[in-house]
Structure formats: C-alpha cells, structure tokens
Amino acid sequence: MSDEPLSKPSPPLSLEQLAQLLPGTGEIMASVGNAWWKCAYAARGGNWELAAYFARRVRGLQRKLAQIRPKYAEDLLEFENTQLNPVLTALGAHDGPSFERTYATATARANEFHVKWAKPYIRWVLPDEPPKDLELDR
Numbered sequence: 717m718s719d720e721p722l723s724k725p726s727p728p729l730s731l732e733q734l735a736q737l738l739p740g741t742g743e744i745m746a747s748v749g750n751a752w753w754k755c756a757y758a759a760r761g762g763n764w765e766l767a768a769y770f771a772r773r774v775r776g777l778q779r780k781l782a783q784i785r786p787k788y789a790e791d792l793l794e795f796e797n798t799q800l801n802p803v804l805t806a807l808g809a810h811d812g813p814s815f816e817r818t819y820a821t822a823t824a825r826a827n828e829f830h831v832k833w834a835k836p837y838i839r840w841v842l843p844d845e846p847p848k849d850l851e852l853d854r
C-alpha cells in the first residue's frame with residue numbers, strides 16, 4: 717500500500733458509461749465456448765452432474781447476452797429451446813448416445829448462427845484435449 721492520501725471519490729458513472737463496461741458479445745461467447753468444451757468431456761467421463769452444470773452455464777450466459785444485446789435475443793431463445801434443452805434432457809437421462817447426437821447438432825446450429833451474424837470464420841470445434849482442471853469421471 718502506498719502512503720499517498722486517498723484521492724477524492726470520483727463522480728458516479730452515467731448509465732452510458734456503465735453500459736460501456738458490460739462484457740462484449742465476444743467475451744461472453746468465449747466463456748460459452750469454454751463451458752461447452754467442458755460439458756462434452758464431463759459427459760464422456762460419466763460425470764453427468766458436471767456436464768449438466770456446464771450446459772446450464774451456457775444457458776445462463778446466453779440469457780445474459782440476450783439481455784445486454786437484444787438483437788441476438790430471438791436466435792438465442794431458439795437455440796435454447798431447440799438445441800440446449802434436448803442436450804439437457806439427454807444429460808438428465810444419463811444417455812450418452814443421445815447426448816452425442818444432440819451435442820453435435822447443437823454445435824452445428826451454433827456455427828450456422830455465426831454465419832448468419834456475419835462471422836463465418838468463427839467455426840467452433842470441440843478440442844481434442846479434455847480439460848485438465850476438473851475431475852471428469854465421477
């Protein structure tokens with residue numbers, strides 16, 4: 717800690733300034749990609765609760781994105797209803813083959829949305845490597 721006296725408190729931020737500080741779509745999507753990766757390897761390891769946790773995390777991040785970037789809200793809702801929900805159902809049933817099927821379809825659909833939103837060069841692929849920071853097999 718320095719011995720400098722505390723500076724005067726800054727004036728409150730305006731709503732515009734606060735809005736500028738919200739995470740951008742790219743930042744939220746980077747977290748979505750991370751959770752989606754871990755979801756797959758947790759399911760493959762048989763840790764169904766962890767896999768469902770990460771699928772719900774994707775859902776929560778996308779709901780937040782829909783609120784702060786309303787132009788994506790309709791597509792994100794469609795993705796939740798038609799893609800994420802079947803993945804969550806498969807995880808709840810501990811059904812590996814159904815998980816693999818719904819997960820692959822959801823990933824393909826996500827990449828279609830990247831094309832739609834003029835980012836065709838963003839093609840998410842499942843990394844070969846499992847995450848190393850979590851126990852995946854129970």
Ligand code: HEM
Pocket residue numbers: 740741742743745746748749752774788791792795822823826827829830833835838840
């Ligand atoms: C599980 C599903 C999805 C995954 C794994 C995923 C993954 C990603 C990743 C890794 C990025 C690049 C992030 C970065 O800048 O570091 C990205 C960007 C993006 N994603 Fe997704 N995505 C998914 C679903 C969706 C959906 C449903 C939409 C529909 C609106 C969407 C719209 C976008 C957009 C617009 C960008 C560009 C961000 C920007 O403009 O800064 N994504 N996504």
